[in-house]
Amino acid sequence: MNKRDFVVGGCTALVGVAVPAAVSAEAGPGAVAALRGRRLPDLATDQRGAAWQAYVGHRFEVRHEGRPVALTLDEVRIDASALDGHEQFTLRFSSGEACALGARTHVLAHRTGQRVAVYLDAGAAPGEVSGSYRAHFSLIDARAS
Numbered sequence: 001m002n003k004r005d006f007v008v009g010g011c012t013a014l015v016g017v018a019v020p021a022a023v024s025a026e027a028g029p030g031a032v033a034a035l036r037g038r039r040l041p042d043l044a045t046d047q048r049g050a051a052w053q054a055y056v057g058h059r060f061e062v063r064h065e066g067r068p069v070a071l072t073l074d075e076v077r078i079d080a081s082a083l084d085g086h087e088q089f090t091l092r093f094s095s096g097e098a099c100a101l102g103a104r105t106h107v108l109a110h111r112t113g114q115r116v117a118v119y120l121d122a123g124a125a126p127g128e129v130s131g132s133y134r135a136h137f138s139l140i141d142a143r144a145s
Contacts, residue, residue, distance in 0.1 A: 043116040049089040052076045060108040071095050087139040095131040
């Protein structure tokens with residue numbers, strides 16, 4: 001182990017970065033060590049589907065009636081039919097509690113300190129449980145025009 005790996009690993013342990021569900025204990029220490037140096041995208045400046053994909057399984061907090069409500073990003077569903085230069089995707093969140101946030105813009109706060117405003121559709125879609133929320137994105141790449 002070199003000095004950089006030691007420092008990065010120690011800082012990661014202090015911050016308490018969780019290992020994503022995709023990396024299990026059976027994956028071995030090499031897979032876990034590779035995650036230590038991984039930096040999460042800044043959602044305030046990069047709201048592409050690939051950036052959100054890095055947060056699948058992560059918890060965000062929303063303020064509702066003066067109290068925090070935890071939302072977990074369960075899925076990023078990319079629309080494969082989007083045209084060149086366009087990206088369309090849907091984020092699916094779950095709260096795990098029967099809290100009706102309401103369909104409106106909410107500020108999502110991540111444990112890294114990031115805060116991003118997102119319009120959430122409230123209510124369960126067919127096949128979803130109560131406490132499910134969706135955010136729909138349709139991005140146009142300015143370089144493609």
